[in-house]
Amino acid sequence: MTETRDEIGLEAGGGVRKKFMFVNRKAPYGTIYALEGLEVVLISAAFDQDVSLAFLDDGVYQLVKGQQTKGLEVKNFSPTYRALEGYDVEKLYVEREALEARGIREDQLLVPVQVVSAREMGQLMEQQDVIIGF
Amino acid sequence: MLHIVNKSPYERNSLASCLGHAQKGGAVLLTEDAVYGATRGNLVEGAIRKALEELPVYALGPDLEARGMQANVIEGVQVVDFGGFVDLVAEHRTSQSWL
Numbered sequence: 001m002t003e004t005r006d007e008i009g010l011e012a013g014g015g016v017r018k019k020f021m022f023v024n025r026k027a028p029y030g031t032i033y034a035l036e037g038l039e040v041v042l043i044s045a046a047f048d049q050d051v052s053l054a055f056l057d058d059g060v061y062q063l064v065k066g067q068q069t070k071g072l073e074v075k076n077f078s079p080t081y082r083a084l085e086g087y088d089v090e091k092l093y094v095e096r097e098a099l100e101a102r103g104i105r106e107d108q109l110l111v112p113v114q115v116v117s118a119r120e121m122g123q124l125m126e127q128q129d130v131i132i133g134f
Numbered sequence: 135m136l137h138i139v140n141k142s143p144y145e146r147n148s149l150a151s152c153l154g155h156a157q158k159g160g161a162v163l164l165t166e167d168a169v170y171g172a173t174r175g176n177l178v179e180g181a182i183r184k185a186l187e188e189l190p191v192y193a194l195g196p197d198l199e200a201r202g203m204q205a206n207v208i209e210g211v212q213v214v215d216f217g218g219f220v221d222l223v224a225e226h227r228t229s230q231s232w233l
Contacts, residue, residue: 026145027142027145027170028200028201029197029201030140030142030166030167031167057144057145058144058145058167058170061170064201064202065202067199067201068199068204069199069200070196071195071196071199072197072199072200074200076200078202101144101176102176102177103174103175103179103206
């Protein structure tokens, strides 16, 4: 039993904690990627993993304040980003170049984030055990 | 001709290609992720302003609102609702979707 647990990387009394990064590169609503990504983030957080989220390219649009989806009759999932803190998902990295290209300021974002350069984002990616892109 | 674009200008070249082909007398309607192209202070604004000199540009209001972009629309871009979308299609002899 012990050997089997070792083989799959589990220690007695708890699972392995890996560094997971979810890379968000799509705008919300136009495709299902942003919503699906958010669902997977919540699932992985429930498994007590070291989760961080990266927002680059059109992914930065996911975090823009003031989303009102009544007219489209779809679920407004933007409040969920505010709830991530409650799941101990507190590492949100947003790429500066992506914000600037789109004319988005940091104060327009829904949640506190760490704004990083593309270079720094690349370095953060290198530090991960698992990277999942949406 | 009504040109309808629904893709983000940062992810696809649909908007750029559309603007490169649209003729005077036509109109451009931005929907879904293309509404980001109707906003100020970014890499695409110049292309939309140039297009506005030649033809009307519309953006779908519910798509702007869903994305939190309703307060950031370029002056001169006209915001329409779903009824306005239907009117635009009816007013033009042909429509073309730049998917």
